[in-house]
Structures are given as structure tokens and as C-alpha cells.
Amino acid sequence: MSSPKKFDLSVYLVTDSSLLPPGATLVDHVLKAIRGGATIVQLREKKMATRDFIKLGRELHEATKPLGVPLLINDRVDVAVAVGCEGIHVGWDDCSYEDARKLLGDDKIIGLSVSNKEQAEKAAAAGCDYIGVGPLYATKTKPDHSPPLGTQGLRSLLEYIATLPGPEGSHWGGAWGTKVPAVAIGGINLDNLHHVMYQSVSPQHENKKYLSGIAVVSAIMASPEPEEVCKKFRKMVDEVPPFAVRQSLYIELGNAKFKSIFQNVVINRPIVHHITNNVVKNFSANVTLALGASPIMSEDMSEFSELAAFKGGLVLNMGTSTREAQPMLLAAVKAANAHGNPVVFDPVGAGATSLRRETASMVVGNSFCDVIKGNEQEIMAVYGLDNVKQRGVDSDPAAAGSLEHKITHAKALAVRERNIVVMTGNVDIVTDGSNVCLCNDGHGFMGDVTGTGCSLGSVIAACLAANPLDKFVATCAAVCAYSAAARVAAGKKDVHGPASWQVAFLDTLYQLRHCREDAPQKGYPWWESLAERVEKR
Numbered sequence: 436m437s438s439p440k441k442f443d444l445s446v447y448l449v450t451d452s453s454l455l456p457p458g459a460t461l462v463d464h465v466l467k468a469i470r471g472g473a474t475i476v477q478l479r480e481k482k483m484a485t486r487d488f489i490k491l492g493r494e495l496h497e498a499t500k501p502l503g504v505p506l507l508i509n510d511r512v513d514v515a516v517a518v519g520c521e522g523i524h525v526g527w528d529d530c531s532y533e534d535a536r537k538l539l540g541d542d543k544i545i546g547l548s549v550s551n552k553e554q555a556e557k558a559a560a561a562g563c564d565y566i567g568v569g570p571l572y573a574t575k576t577k578p579d580h581s582p583p584l585g586t587q588g589l590r591s592l593l594e595y596i597a598t599l600p601g602p603e604g605s606h607w608g609g610a611w612g613t614k615v616p617a618v619a620i621g622g623i624n625l626d627n628l629h630h631v632m633y634q635s636v637s638p639q640h641e642n643k644k645y646l647s648g649i650a651v652v653s654a655i656m657a658s659p660e661p662e663e664v665c666k667k668f669r670k671m672v673d674e675v676p677p678f679a680v681r682q683s684l685y686i687e688l689g690n691a692k693f694k695s696i697f698q699n700v701v702i703n704r705p706i707v708h709h710i711t712n713n714v715v716k717n718f719s720a721n722v723t724l725a726l727g728a729s730p731i732m733s734e735d736m737s738e739f740s741e742l743a744a745f746k747g748g749l750v751l752n753m754g755t756s757t758r759e760a761q762p763m764l765l766a767a768v769k770a771a772n773a774h775g776n777p778v779v780f781d782p783v784g785a786g787a788t789s790l791r792r793e794t795a796s797m798v799v800g801n802s803f804c805d806v807i808k809g810n811e812q813e814i815m816a817v818y819g820l821d822n823v824k825q826r827g828v829d830s831d832p833a834a835a836g837s838l839e840h841k842i843t844h845a846k847a848l849a850v851r852e853r854n855i856v857v858m859t860g861n862v863d864i865v866t867d868g869s870n871v872c873l874c875n876d877g878h879g880f881m882g883d884v885t886g887t888g889c890s891l892g893s894v895i896a897a898c899l900a901a902n903p904l905d906k907f908v909a910t911c912a913a914v915c916a917y918s919a920a921a922r923v924a925a926g927k928k929d930v931h932g933p934a935s936w937q938v939a940f941l942d943t944l945y946q947l948r949h950c951r952e953d954a955p956q957k958g959y960p961w962w963e964s965l966a967e968r969v970e971k972r
């Protein structure tokens with residue numbers, strides 16, 4: 436019987452010497468990747484003669500062993516035995532698990548590839564030490580691969596794997612499926628990593644299974660800077676805790692906590708990259724500035740990566756977007772995802788036309804948006820309800836159904852996307868799929884001034900960027916403060932209608948900048964009681 440083994444799959448480098456940049460050597464390249472944070476290495480040489488494969492394996496093992504990074508050989512048990520490395524990874528056309536175990540002994544690591552339920556069952560029956568699940572996306576490094584699973588397919592396969600007991604009497608104790616470490620493989624790069632990590636777990640499913648890491652080939656092997664690239668992979672894998680775990684933590688929605696969210700905006704002054712509609716650009720920039728954050732509007736793909744490197748937030752609003760702009764929208768989210776920056780997506784008018792539906796599903800299906808914020812019909816359309824009929828960009832509260840109906844859909848979207856959903860309306864709903872907060876504040880003038888929903892996206896993005904570890908609370912604080920400021924502004928003596936209200940609203944939001952100062956502000960410090968206005972469900 437094989438024994439439990441300790442190894443770290445966080446960043447699993449699979450080599451392919453044909454991808455190396457000119458002048459690079461395999462051993463040196465792998466060492467650089469390890470310096471950057473690769474935790475385990477698989478030597479994969481499909482076309483090399485046995486003698487050369489063993490020679491290369493020995494050379495590489497001499498380098499990896501002192502660093503404590505396990506070296507596995509792809510397919511070839513004979514090579515693994517000759518090299519004396521830590522184990523092998525086998526596919527279904529290769530040596531069987533049982534033969535490999537016989538030849539290698541109990542102490543070596545043996546991993547199996549899993550692309551479907553049938554292979555998962557076989558891997559469970561074998562009780563292998565880890566599984567490589569994929570291909571996640573189509574990839575040139577393995578042209579003969581099975582059809583890509585996509586994140587949805589990966590998630591359901593992981594859920595299935597979690598149900599498999601494993602071999603009787605093994606050290607897994609009948610819980611192979613929940614315990615066996617799994618890495619995702621196939622086309623994973625820095626752009627899609629966030630999406631993969633978040634999307635691979637169903638937060639409310641009883642068969643919860645997390646990835647233990649990601650396996651990468653070309654993004655590291657073909658890079659001229661393997662150490663730098665690996666550092667980025669490692670940082671993202673380490674910094675993105677499984678979302679569902681964070682969701683179950685105690686969520687503090689007190690006044691002091693809310694104030695600290697805005698204080699952090701002033702202290703960190705995050706940059707907020709906006710791709711937003713032509714109607715609200717100026718107002719959204721001023722709302723962002725009022726809080727103490729720094730807005731920038733840019734729609735040129737060539738600068739997205741540099742902008743994302745400032746580590747701020749992204750507002751993606753498709754209010755006046757065109758079909759031609761779709762690749763640009765996606766490029767912006769991917770740049771933000773690659774840097775781990777929060778993204779607030781506003782699917783303006785998603786329930787109104789087929790182009791808008793298409794754009795919204797293109798963004799949501801191909802990237803990770805930390806927050807999807809929209810009015811009732813927009814959220815329902817993004818969720819995929821066909822019968823949503825939105826007239827233009829505004830919502831029709833009468834058509835949206837009861838509050839409970841709205842909460843159900845907002846939650847369902849958050850569960851599906853593993854993110855936070857804000858559904859605005861006369862009552863704003865904020866949910867991460869398990870927690871639900873309602874904010875019944877604001878003022879009717881908000882519906883009479885265009886872009887109040889859009890600029891709420893700027894406030895959420897600023898709060899998320901300044902409070903990256905408190906995303907749910909930051910979103911609640913943003914929504915509550917925004918609508919409280921609207922109410923407070925409407926009560927000012929010089930406010931007579933939407934136009935004067937808009938000016939007073941900006942002034943009121945601006946007061947939030949001073950919420951860190953103890954000295955009493957002129958007038959009522961309205962932010963002191965924000966949390967009391969939130970209803971927690």
C-alpha cells in the first residue's frame with residue numbers, strides 16, 4: 436500500500452524544451468522558475484531518445500534535489516527509476532498505475548491525468564497520489580488532448596471526484612476524492628489564473644473540492660523571464676484564498692469597519708481605470724476624486740497592462756459600448772485579472788438588446804469580475820433569464836418581481852460566478868451567494884439623474900482596490916455610503932431638484948474623505964451610523 440506523501444502542487448512546472456527561448460538551457464530555465472516559486476517539476480520530453488532523457492533527468496535532478504523541489508518524470512517509469520527522482524506522472528496510454536507502483540515502490544509520487552468521470556473512477560480505484568485535471572483550455576503543447584473542460588467542466592469534474600471513496604483499506608480512509616490533491620492543467624496563464632482559481636469551486640455544493648495548484652507549461656517554458664513569471668504565478672496562487680473559505684468567515688459590518696474602508700481609500704489613493712460610457716465619464720471621474728481615489732479613463736489596449744501594474748481597480752461599464760469594442764473590454768479585464776486587481780462590471784442595458792446580452796456574457800464567460808453591479812433587469816439578464824425586457828438602460832421596478840425574487844436571482848448569479856453581485860434599485864442588494872445585505876436608503880432623485888448607478892461602480896472599485904482582503908464588506912460599505920450620501924444631500928436646504936441635488940451629492944460624498952478625523956465635521960457626521968442602515972439576511 437502506498438503511503439501519504441507531502442508535496443506542494445501550488446505552481447507545478449511541466450517542461451517542454453521545444454518552447455525554450457533562444458539561448459536558454461532546460462536546467463537553467465527550470466532553476467530560474469524554482470527561484471521564482473515553482474514548487475514541483477515534471478520533466479516531459481516526448482521526442483527524446485531514452486539515453487538522452489536519462490542524462491537530462493539526472494542533470495536536472497542534481498539541481499532540484501538540494502532545493503527540496505520534487506522532480507517527476509512524464510510517462511517513462513524506466514527513466515524515473517534510472518534517475519532516482521521523486522516520482523512520475525502517467526497518462527492512460529502509458530504504463531499502468533499498478534505496474535508503475537510495482538516498479539517504483541511505495542514511497543514515490545505517482546500522479547495520473549484525469550479528463551473525464553471514467554478516468555476519475557480509475558484514478559480513484561488506483562488511489563494515486565495526485566491528479567492532473569484537464570485540459571482546462573485548448574493548448575498547442577498537447578494537440579492530441581481531449582476536449583477542453585472549461586471552468587464549468589472542471590468544477591463539475593472536481594465535484595464528482597470529491598464523491599469517490601478510493602481503494603479499500605488504503606491510507607485515504609475511504610476519502611480519496613476529497614483528500615487527493617488536484618492540479619488543473621491546460622492553457623493556464625497569468626491572464627486566466629484568477630478565473631481558474633475562483634471558478635473551480637462551487638461554494639454551496641456539498642462536494643466542495645479545491646484545486647491544490649495549477650500546472651503550467653508554455654507560460655513559463657516560453658518566457659524569457661521564467662523567474663519573474665513564476666513569481667507572479669506564485670503570488671497569485673498564494674494570495675487568492677479559496678473564496679468559499681473567506682465567505683464563511685465572520686463578516687464585520689460595523690460603523691468602525693465601514694469608516695476604515697473609506698479611510699483606506701484616502702490613505703492608498705488607488706487608481707481606478709474606467710472604461711465607461713460617454714454619458715457618465717465626467718461625473719464618474721468626479722465621484723472617484725471626491726472619495727480620494729484617482730480616476731483614469733482609457734480605452735487603448737496597448738496601455739492596459741501598464742495601467743493594471745498600478746494595482747488599482749477597474750470599472751468596466753458597457754453603457755455605450757460597440758461590438759468592435761468587445762476585444763478591448765476583454766483585454767482590460769484580463770490585464771486586471773493578471774495583476775489581481777479588482778474588477779467591477781456594469782452590464783448596462785444587458786436586458787435591452789441582443790448585442791448587450793452578448794457583450795455581457797462574453798465578459799462574464801471569459802474573465803473574472805469581482806463584482807457584477809446592475810439594476811434588477813441587468814442582473815437577471817446576465818444570469819441568463821430570457822424573458823427579461825428592459826426598455827433602454829433604466830430598470831422597470833414593477834417588472835422585477837418581489838424583493839425575495841430579486842434576492843434569489845442575485846444570489847444565484849453570485850454562486851455561479853463565485854463573486855459579489857450588487858443589484859441596485861429602491862432597495863440595493865449585495866450578496867456573495869451566502870451573505871445577503873440590503874440597503875434601503877437613497878433618494879428618488881437618483882432615478883432622475885443619469886449615471887448614478889454607473890458612478891456607484893466607481894465607488895465600489897475604489898473601495899475594493901483599497902481593501903483587497905475585505906471585498907464583501909468594502910462593497911457593502913460603498914453601496915451604503917453612496918445611498919446614504921444621496922439621502923443626506925437631498926435634505927440640504929439649497930436642493931430643489933435633480934440638478935441641485937447632483938451638486939450637493941458630490942459635496943456630501945466628498946465629506947467621506949474626512950471620516951478618519953475625530954474632530955466633528957461641520958454638520959452631522961452621517962457616516963457614523965451607516966452600518967445601522969444595513970439589513971443583514
Ligand SMILES: Nc1ncnc2c1ncn2[C@@H]1O[C@H](COP(=O)(O)OP(=O)(O)OP(=O)(O)O)[C@@H](O)[C@H]1O
Nearest residue numbers: 810859860861877878879881882885886887888889
Ligand atoms: N427609488 C429609489 N429610491 C432610492 N434610491 C434609489 C431609487 N432608485 C434607485 N436608487 C439608487 O440609485 C442608485 C442607482 O441605481 P439604479 O438602479 O437607478 O442604477 P442604474 O439603472 O444602473 O443607473 P444608471 O444606468 O442611470 O447609472 C442606487 O444606489 C440605488 O439605490
Ligand SMILES: Cc1ncsc1CCO
Nearest residue numbers: 712714754755783828886
Ligand atoms: C443614458 C445612457 N445610455 C447609455 S449609458 C447611459 C447612462 C446611464 O446608464
